[in-house]
Amino acid sequence: MPRTKPSLEQLAIGIDIGGTGTKFGIVDRLGNLLFSSEMSTRKHKEVETFIDDLHANLVPMIEQAGGIGRMKGIGLGAPNGNYYTGTVEYAPNLPWKGILPLAKMVEEKFKLPVVLTNDANAAALGEMMYGAAQGMKDFIMITLGTGVGSGIVANGKLIYGHDGFAGELGHTIIIPDGRMHDGTGKKGSLESYASATGVRLTALELLEKNDTPSLLRNVNKDELDSKKVYDAAMEGDELAKEIFEYTGKILGMALANFVMFSSPEAIVLFGGLTKAGDLILKPTREHMEANLIQVFQNKVKILVSHLKESDAAILGASALVWELK
Amino acid sequence: MPRTKPSLEQLAIGIDIGGTGTKFGIVDRLGNLLFSSEMSTRKHKEVETFIDDLHANLVPMIEQAGGIGRMKGIGLGAPNGNYYTGTVEYAPNLPWKGILPLAKMVEEKFKLPVVLTNDANAAALGEMMYGAAQGMKDFIMITLGTGVGSGIVANGKLIYGHDGFAGELGHTIIIPDGRMHDGTGKKGSLESYASATGVRLTALELLEKNDTPSLLRNVNKDELDSKKVYDAAMEGDELAKEIFEYTGKILGMALANFVMFSSPEAIVLFGGLTKAGDLILKPTREHMEANLIQVFQNKVKILVSHLKESDAAILGASALVWELK
Numbered sequence: 001m002p003r004t005k006p007s008l009e010q011l012a013i014g015i016d017i018g019g020t021g022t023k024f025g026i027v028d029r030l031g032n033l034l035f036s037s038e039m040s041t042r043k044h045k046e047v048e049t050f051i052d053d054l055h056a057n058l059v060p061m062i063e064q065a066g067g068i069g070r071m072k073g074i075g076l077g078a079p080n081g082n083y084y085t086g087t088v089e090y091a092p093n094l095p096w097k098g099i100l101p102l103a104k105m106v107e108e109k110f111k112l113p114v115v116l117t118n119d120a121n122a123a124a125l126g127e128m129m130y131g132a133a134q135g136m137k138d139f140i141m142i143t144l145g146t147g148v149g150s151g152i153v154a155n156g157k158l159i160y161g162h163d164g165f166a167g168e169l170g171h172t173i174i175i176p177d178g179r180m181h182d183g184t185g186k187k188g189s190l191e192s193y194a195s196a197t198g199v200r201l202t203a204l205e206l207l208e209k210n211d212t213p214s215l216l217r218n219v220n221k222d223e224l225d226s227k228k229v230y231d232a233a234m235e236g237d238e239l240a241k242e243i244f245e246y247t248g249k250i251l252g253m254a255l256a257n258f259v260m261f262s263s264p265e266a267i268v269l270f271g272g273l274t275k276a277g278d279l280i281l282k283p284t285r286e287h288m289e290a291n292l293i294q295v296f297q298n299k300v301k302i303l304v305s306h307l308k309e310s311d312a313a314i315l316g317a318s319a320l321v322w323e324l325k
Numbered sequence: 326m327p328r329t330k331p332s333l334e335q336l337a338i339g340i341d342i343g344g345t346g347t348k349f350g351i352v353d354r355l356g357n358l359l360f361s362s363e364m365s366t367r368k369h370k371e372v373e374t375f376i377d378d379l380h381a382n383l384v385p386m387i388e389q390a391g392g393i394g395r396m397k398g399i400g401l402g403a404p405n406g407n408y409y410t411g412t413v414e415y416a417p418n419l420p421w422k423g424i425l426p427l428a429k430m431v432e433e434k435f436k437l438p439v440v441l442t443n444d445a446n447a448a449a450l451g452e453m454m455y456g457a458a459q460g461m462k463d464f465i466m467i468t469l470g471t472g473v474g475s476g477i478v479a480n481g482k483l484i485y486g487h488d489g490f491a492g493e494l495g496h497t498i499i500i501p502d503g504r505m506h507d508g509t510g511k512k513g514s515l516e517s518y519a520s521a522t523g524v525r526l527t528a529l530e531l532l533e534k535n536d537t538p539s540l541l542r543n544v545n546k547d548e549l550d551s552k553k554v555y556d557a558a559m560e561g562d563e564l565a566k567e568i569f570e571y572t573g574k575i576l577g578m579a580l581a582n583f584v585m586f587s588s589p590e591a592i593v594l595f596g597g598l599t600k601a602g603d604l605i606l607k608p609t610r611e612h613m614e615a616n617l618i619q620v621f622q623n624k625v626k627i628l629v630s631h632l633k634e635s636d637a638a639i640l641g642a643s644a645l646v647w648e649l650k
Contacts, residue, residue, distance in 0.1 A: 080620070089620065138487040152586065154486070159479045161588020162463040163624065166479070171618045172582040176500060184618045257497040261477065261586055263486020293496045293509045295405070295414065299488065 010072040011065055013058065013112070014318025016119060017041055017078040019093030022050075023310070024058060026065045027318035031130035033311050035061045047096040047105070055109050073113040074106060075320030077122030077313060084164035086116045092183055115320040119143075119313065121158050121167060123270060123305075124151025126316025132268045132303045139264045141305075142169065142255075144273035148191040154262050170195070174254050194251040196272050199226040202243050214239035230276050244279040251280070252287025259292060259300050266301040270312065274304045335397040336390055338383065338437070339643025341444060342366055342403040344418030347375075348635070349383060351390045352643035356455035358636050360386045372421040372430065380434050398438040399431060400645030402447030402638060409489035411441045417508055440645040444468075444638065446483050446492060448595060448630075449476025451641030457593045457628040464589045466630075467494065467580075469598035473516040479587050495520070499579050519576040521597050524551040527568050539564035555601050569604040576605070577612025584617060584625050591626035595637065599629045 011034070015024040018041060025036030039057055044050035062068055080091035086103025088094065103116040117125075124141035127133040133141070137156040143149040148170030152159040159166045170191035171184060178188025179201065192198050203216060203224055215232040216224065216239060232240035255267055273280060285302055292300075307315060336359070340349040343366060350361030364382055369375035387393055405416040411428025413419065428441040442450075449466035452458040458466070462481040468474040473495030477484045484491045495516035496509060503513025504526065517523050528541060528549055540557040541549065541564060557565035580592055598605060610627055617625075632640060 136487070138491075154479055154484045154491070155482050157480050159587050161479070162461075162590035163588055165620050166463075166586065166588035168585040168588075168618060168620070172585050173578060173616050174501070176578060186616060186618065253498060253501060257582065258586070260493040260497050261491065261583070262484050263488055263491035263493075265487035291498050291511060293493065293511065295490050295493075 009066075009070060011070050012072055012318040012321035013062070013074040013110075014314040014316070014321075015054070015074060015076050015106075016122065016313030016317050017076065017094070018119070018313075019079070022054065023314050024054065024061075025311075025314040025318070026061060026071075027315060029322065031315055033314060034065055036311070036314055037061065042095055045095060047100055047102070050096075051105055051109050054106075058110075068112070071112055073115065073321040073324050074110060075122065075317040076103060076106060076114060076116040077119040077317040077320075078102060078116065079119055081116045081118040081121075082164035083115070083117040083121070083158075083160045086114070088116075113324055115324060117158070117160075117320060118149070118151075118167075119316075120149030121151040121160075122316035122320060123149070123312060124153055124158060124268075124316070125319040126307065126312055127268050127270075127305060128153060129319045129322070130315055131307045131312070132305050133266060136265050138262060139266045139268060140169075140258055140262065141268045141270065143271045144194060144196075144251075144269060145271040146196050148195050152262060153264075159262075169254070169258060172254065172257070174250055174257075190250065190254045194247055194254065194273070196226040199229055199243060199247055199273065200224055202246055203229050203240075206239060206243060206246075212239050216240060226273060226276075230279070233276070233279050241279065244276055245283045247273075248280045248283025249287045252284040252289075253291050255284065255288040255302070256291035256296075259288070259296050263296065264300060266303050268303045268305055270305040270307075271309075334391075334395065336395050337397055337643040337646035338387070338399040338435075339639040339641070339646075340379070340399060340401050340431075341447065341638030341642050342401065342419070343444070343638075344404070347379065348639050349379065349386075350636075350639040350643070351386060351396075352640060354647065356640055358639060359390055361636070361639055362386065367420055370420060372425055372427070375421075376430055376434050379431075383435075393437070396437055398440065398646040398649050399435060400447065400642040401428060401431060401439060401441040402444040402642040402645075403427060403441065404444055406441045406443040406446075407489035408440070408442040408446070408483075408485050411439070413441075438649055440649060442483070442485075442645060443474070443476075443492075444641075445474030446476040446485075447641035447645060448474070448637060449478055449483060449593075449641070450644040451632065451637055452593050452595075452630060453478060454644045454647070455640055456632045456637070457630050458591060461590050463587060464591045464593060465494075465583055465587065466593045466595065468596045469519060469521075469576075469594060470596040471521050473520050477587060478589075484587075494579070494583060497579065497582070499575055499582075515575065515579045519572055519579065519598070521551040524554055524568060524572055524598065525549055527571055528554050528565075531564060531568060531571075537564050541565060551598060551601075555604070558601070558604050566604065569601055570608045572598070573605045573608025574612045577609040577614075578616050580609065580613040580627070581616035581621075584613070584621050588621065589625060591628050593628045593630055595630040595632075596634075 107114040141151040150169035175188035179192040466476040475494035500513035504517040
């Protein structure tokens with residue numbers, strides 16, 4: 001049987017595995033998301049049944065897109081995913097524990113080549129191919145969601161490090177002996193401040209520490225989250241604005257350190273917290289510049305991703321496929 | 326006239342320009358330093374006379390090594406040297422101010438291709454080709470001298486960043502609102518603690534802060550330096566040991582952040598402070614590990630360069646030449 005001739009019409013499958021849900025779709029080389037859907041991750045106690053379900057969901061989609069012969073391969077983004085080994089290792093947010101040979105399992109099920117990396121690296125590739133970082137050879141992607149993820153591109157390539165785990169910028173220590181991170185047991189990491197979780201903790205701390213009047217005092221503590229802080233700030237609440245100020249201050253300091261490491265052309269921000277716009281971006285820029293030595297000042301763009309959040313993860317994962325030889 | 330046929334016998338000229346002196350030599354592909362010498366940098370008020378002198382010094386050396394036809398090119402390491410532009414920009418420790426097109430000037434004088442980078446990047450290349458990082462594709466070089474320099478290699482390549490200035494790890498902020506750095510005006514940078522200057526400042530602070538008896542109290546404050554602290558520590562002086570403990574603690578925290586950035590196989594340390602051996606290395610290792618998240622723990626080697634300090638700078642600069650097409 002002759003092999004399918006590689007052509008511009010080849011397509012890529014992108015799969016983004018998150019703690020709650022898994023998004024998947026079929027993408028062309030230009031970054032058009034031709035088909036997409038999602039399913040639950042959490043309800044699958046066993047990784048095997050998860051892959052069976054994923055396969056069952058994707059087969060009709062693949063048929064619709066012209067059949068398996070048009071698929072160049074599968075790109076997988078997953079928390080704690082390792083590009084070199086194709087494994088997912090001790091991912092705290094996934095229902096499956098230990099070291100999983102996920103790339104191999106998916107490859108055997110689908111009979112297609114599979115490339116795997118962590119979700120933030122996939123997001124960085126997506127931005128480089130289709131998003132805010134198009135044409136850039138040096139940039140840093142930071143995802144500000146429940147946690148803080150990152151993907152670093154230098155010399156036009158993702159930095160994976162010697163073991164495939166590079167780019168854990170959310171865990172760098174910004175405030176020595178600072179706020180405890182429950183997941184890691186470390187103190188003062190970026191993630192414990194500049195994430196949705198961090199914003200909530202800052203809010204609780206500031207509400208406790210002083211008695212400034214604030215709309216946030218009317219919110220039940222269990223329900224206090226970064227969205228509520230945002231809403232209050234938009235109504236002019238001073239304390240809510242201070243919370244974003246403080247978050248931006250810490251994030252800006254961290255970004256300055258990242259800039260002095262790899263001197264990127266831009267830092268691309270993505271995720272829930274970026275919706276706060278200038279409430280967080282203004283102090284972030286300001287404190288980044290204030291901590292940079294002269295040679296780096298007023299050079300580095302802070303950009304917000306303009307990819308649709310629901311599509312970006314799939315686009316990013318699919319972008320891995322085009323690197324396949 | 327037929328061009329000299331490129332062959333394994335080609336040689337490289339390495340020049341390391343420091344604030345006080347300039348070292349230069351001729352190196353073969355295996356890293357043998359065939360000829361070397363040095364001259365003053367500081368006494369040349371004009372960069373033009375500096376280059377004239379450098380040329381006059383090198384011409385007889387080149388002749389001895391087989392003539393200009395055997396030279397593949399010149400590698401230049403200089404503080405604030407920019408790989409992309411071949412310029413040295415606002416180097417605080419050099420006698421010449423502003424932006425200097427140094428690569429171009431040397432090229433015109435010697436009629437040989439010239440590659441320039443900053444001194445720490447050159448040192449990293451030297452370690453990769455001839456030193457502790459041989460065969461590594463991901464490592465970080467940190468020079469602990471009067472200041473703190475760095476060169477970062479990822480995916481087998483130096484990270485220059487979008488503008489050629491990447492790798493200023495000495496200026497990353499480790500202690501927010503910490504010790505003032507006179508040169509940059511920034512507070513709490515690695516360099517203000519983990520350099521020879523930083524050790525001196527820590528000594529002065531600790532001597533002031535408490536009244537522990539110490540050999541260092543007999544030293545005139547103007548003469549107190551990292552060498553005197555080392556000598557005291559070797560005689561068992563507790564305060565002197567505490568100074569290195571503290572320096573190692575800050576350095577270790579910083580290294581943890583660097584590891585979580587690029588996940589290097591090793592961190593190679595070089596320069597005066599490394600002579601303190603385990604006095605500084607032990608706390609550095611300990612605090613690096615304590616600040617790393619699990620996935621990075623007990624993986625990253627901290628190595629001390631074994632290149633002869635006087636040769637390393639020339640070897641590093643010469644290593645640039647082999648990248649020339």
